Amino acid sequence: QSALTQPPSVSGSPGQSVTISCTGTSSDVGGYNRVSWYQQSPGTAPKVIIYEVTSRPSGVPDRFSGSRSGNTASLTFSGLQAEDEADYYCSSFSSSGSYVFGTGTKVTVL
Amino acid sequence: QVQLRQSGPGLVRPSQTLSLTCAISGDSVSTNSATWNWIRQSPSRGFEWLGRTYFRSKWYNEFAVSVKSRITVNPDTSKNQFSLQLNSVTPEDAAVYYCARNNNWSFDVWGQGTLVTVSS
16 A cells, blocks of 8 residues: 655745645545544654544634545645644545555744 | 553564553543544654544444454453554554544544563
């Protein structure tokens, strides 16, 4: 099972809009509405911020949004904030019945 | 509020068995609406889903192909917890191991993580 492909890093200034991509295949990202996104700060467990491609858990700011086009899912920050600096990972259910994760993206707020 | 609390040794000898437990509070291991998972994270392999246990009229266990021959995941309804056993470990199994609840196709509750070192 190959990992989903994410850019290693993205950066932006406070208030800027930033998007992270997550590319898989029709057997995972493109085949199911079961893509989720996680925020992880150093030394802590991941926290889900998007589930089922576009849904946000309660308590997650609405500046985070998810979308998908074909085999690529995206996480968008609409107005980057200093506290958004962290590592972000996508994940998808796959046709094998397992879950596959992305390679991770480090977000830096300039 | 659902919480998962992991326990188990952080050092395992090569060829021995890695054993971790995940105690659940605020939910039931026997729930029909979630699955209970083990995931690991290492610098070399990133995040890797290992397996899950869940109850849907009967118990099911499903595992990643990469570890299927070496892994056991068991629910313990009397203690409301579930466990991971990974046999015949090698240095490649060194990682931070997490237990996690899967709900709505996402991992919405995570344990605190256990750093496992494989060394003699």
